Amino acid sequence: SQQGEEDPQALSIQEGENATMNCSYKTSINNLQWYRQNSGRGLVHLILIRSNEREKHSGRLRVTLDTSKKSSSLLITASRAADTASYFCATDDNYGQNFVFGPGTRLSVLP
Amino acid sequence: SAVISQKPSRDICQRGTSLTIQCQVDSQVTMMFWYRQQPGQSLTLIATANQGSEATYESGFVIDKFPISRPNLTFSTLTVSNMSPEDSSIYLCSVEEGAGSYEQYFGPGTRLTVT
Numbered sequence: 001s002q003q004g005e006e007d008p009q010a011l012s013i014q015e016g017e018n019a020t021m022n023c024s025y026k027t028s029i030n031n032l033q034w035y036r037q038n039s040g041r042g043l044v045h046l047i048l049i050r051s052n053e054r055e056k057h058s059g060r061l062r063v064t065l066d067t068s069k070k071s072s073s074l075l076i077t078a079s080r081a082a083d084t085a086s087y088f089c090a091t092d093d094n095y096g097q098n099f100v101f102g103p104g105t106r107l108s109v110l111p
Numbered sequence: 112s113a114v115i116s117q118k119p120s121r122d123i124c125q126r127g128t129s130l131t132i133q134c135q136v137d138s139q140v141t142m143m144f145w146y147r148q149q150p151g152q153s154l155t156l157i158a159t160a161n162q163g164s165e166a167t168y169e170s171g172f173v174i175d176k177f178p179i180s181r182p183n184l185t186f187s188t189l190t191v192s193n194m195s196p197e198d199s200s201i202y203l204c205s206v207e208e209g210a211g212s213y214e215q216y217f218g219p220g221t222r223l224t225v226t
Contacts, residue, residue: 016124033214033215035217041219042203042217042218042219042220043154043203043217045112045203045215045216045217048214087153088153090154090215092204099156099215100156101146101153101154101155102153103152103153104153
């Protein structure tokens with residue numbers, strides 16, 4: 001199975017700055033999803049982007065997908081301390097159902 | 112989105128025993144999944160729980176160790192059998208929101224510690 005690989009592993013920024021996290025994968029995908037996990041809490045679904053889409057927005061979140069480079073990015077604009085969490089990308093297998101998670105990016109937003 | 116609950120939320124168990132984790136969804140869903148998240152790690156898919164048939168296990172996971180039940184479209188259980196300290200993890204169930212949507216939503220997880 002393939003795996004999304006997030007980059008960087010850890011990111012520390014000041015409140016109000018933008019945070020960009022990247023995800024690369026190895027083989028063709030049908031969909032890619034981004035999740036957030038606050039420390040000791042469950043996963044929260046952020047955005048799903050399909051292979052025929054290039055960009056999606058949700059509030060302060062912007063996700064791009066470049067299938068030619070097999071990569072995706074998650075941009076959080078005007079970050080807040082509450083955005084401090086781990087962010088995971090998940091790519092599906094060829095059957096489009098079983099998602100495989102990357103190791104995650106730990107984002108720290110400092111007040 | 113579907114509301115997913117899990118029981119227990121956490122447990123401390125002795126090695127050699129078994130624990131059954133329940134996952135309840137407030138709406139009927141076709142696809143349910145079980146994941147494991149070891150300390151400081153990302154998530155790993157254990158199996159897909161199919162209603163009316165045997166679960167489909169991922170490489171490295173076997174039915175004897177992780178038996179799964181899926182008696183209906185809103186409920187599933189995962190049993191962690193003959194536990195060892197290496198089984199200490201968070202176990203999460205997830206559902207696919209809307210058949211064919213590919214959007215997965217997760218329960219709050221069960222934090223298992225094996226001593």
